Amino acid sequence: MATHGIVLDLIRTRRATTRSEIMRVTGLSRSTVAQRLERLLESRLICEADSGDSTGGRPAGHFCLNNAYGALLVVDAGATSMRLALTTLTLEIRLEREIAHAIEKGPDETLALIKQALAALLLEAGIEGGDVAGIAMGLPGPVEFETGRVVRPPIMTGWDDYPIVETLRQAYDCPVIIDNDVNLMALGEYRTARAQVQDLLYIKMGTGIGAGIIMEGRLQRGARGSAGDIGHLMIETDTPTQPAAPCRCGKRGCLEAYASGWSLVRTLREQGHMVDSAQAIVQLSKSGDAQAIEALRQSGKRLGLAASYAVSLLNPAVVVLGGTLIEGQDECVAAFRETLYQRSLPLATRDLKVEISHLGRRAGIMGATHLIIDHLLDPERIDRQLS
């Protein structure tokens, strides 16, 4: 059996980082271990601690992942802004940019802008395009993970079935992975800050509302990549006197139509406020505006109801809240907690933690970094490459 991948995984997870530890854990002979390490060193995936290269100060004789293996390019593209970063195998963020851009402008314009911004990051870091080891990008819509294509997004005009991977690979000859943006945030939070739990629900409240699901320590995407679509749970129906609020997906009564950034903009503009974004609503509420505060409270309450459904169905250990509407708005989170606990069975919530994102706006790029590293260092992939 090829065991390069197993050896690399032991080094990556730090379960065994010396020749003798690797021999003990795997039961492989001294000569086999030596051969595996030699191939991994040749490939520049790992380095020895005394080589002076990204060793985190460990003594000689220890092996670790090699930051010089190649750059990772990661993108977290939201509805109205995107964050791009140059990261490494050891999860270091070397350079990072945020750009205001409406995803509605379509894939041609958006991907041209992304390519340009990524090239600028590489130029600044003095890295050649050929040294890019992998790219991962999150998009604010349902993504079919195997093909990296957006599938019938409720927003994102023009993106349906667009060849995103192929477009990025025109510029970079390396693996490119596309996923839903909130999936990447969930993964980032889980891996970076909460590896002690196995079941996590991440909810993003920004311009739109979405969720990412970790169960048994794995990101769950569902059959077609649309798992976690909490924003379009139909929480209201028409009554004899009042129709349910229209949603941008074309239906009525969705959670997003009552609780998202875009729907709060609609509500507050009807009340005469000149707000145009989730950020503006948060600023208005921080200035003490009673209508903005009440809008955020109502939003938290509706989200709490939808989250009670997710909590009953998924039984997570922790619910992590992120996104613009959450940042710094206690009213929204307080109303969320109150409704969630009131609407759930005690069993589902007695050990449940509700927490604010540790990573904030970096959750997406950290998740993207983990995702591409998982792909690049997958033991089976390594065995195919090195055997």
Place this chain on the structure above:
Amino acid sequence: MATHGIVLDLIRTRRATTRSEIMRVTGLSRSTVAQRLERLLESRLICEADSGDSTGGRPAGHFCLNNAYGALLVVDAGATSMRLALTTLTLEIRLEREIAHAIEKGPDETLALIKQALAALLLEAGIEGGDVAGIAMGLPGPVEFETGRVVRPPIMTGWDDYPIVETLRQAYDCPVIIDNDVNLMALGEYRTARAQVQDLLYIKMGTGIGAGIIMEGRLQRGARGSAGDIGHLMIETDTPTQPAAPCRCGKRGCLEAYASGWSLVRTLREQGHMVDSAQAIVQLSKSGDAQAIEALRQSGKRLGLAASYAVSLLNPAVVVLGGTLIEGQDECVAAFRETLYQRSLPLATRDLKVEISHLGRRAGIMGATHLIIDHLLDPERIDRQLS
């Protein structure tokens, strides 16, 4: 590395069933493969096809799981009846019984009855208690899988934290696994009839309502074993004129309070019908009673709403419906489908299949059989035993 477990797994899954196939797939030497097979034959976990023992007619030189390894005892205990069976490593149901019994009678009486019934099955089959290889049981409440204990069940008085595993192990010195009943039904359906999908949602509509979740081919239990609790999604709230219906969990407005067997009994009795069970309601509707048919239609509609939440969050490839209320009642299923499709985004439902359980009342015992076999043949467990 110990590789008994890997060799057994190849034989179990039929990916490699001869010496030369096993050598080719694993890369192990002829002598190592011979030694692994010898130990597996000694342990009676496998047998050779020409030994005449449960070979399914395969030619000599092929290895397969050995039906004579030991009996499996499986129990599917529902709220008002239980099914017990004697099964084998090769998924054969050798004997099977159904017993009417109210789980509310508590753990002492229920487990005594179960022990008695299992002993009777063994006696009839001519099998000694010492030849029982494993036991798996499903219960109609939340189960903490690691400990096998029921955790704060909304029904099941007296079962909270009762030492079920310990009680059964007084009679049988073998692994005993306890799980939620609907989890086992989901696993049974998935493994027996639908292995071509990876994401399945099983919903049981009987006296109570529950769901079992398969994602990425694995049963998902959540952090505390209560994942899939669709029955207590709070789908209605008090209005100024009418309070939401009380649920047996102590809250109001739960799905179960509108759509379960017990709540339909309440509704139909208020309308003057002398029904006392889900079965009686189905019979009444089959006799053409308009109120019973309407009650089942309303029930399907409410379940469709709750299922639309589960489908948006989980994005399954297939929803499987089982339980007494589903059996033979087209009205209920038609109303379910209609509401589910009406309330969900097209993306979540365009490839979604809604199907009636293939296994019917055997789903639970088949799932229990798969669960205990997974445990007994777990590669790491086998390596610990045989190395």
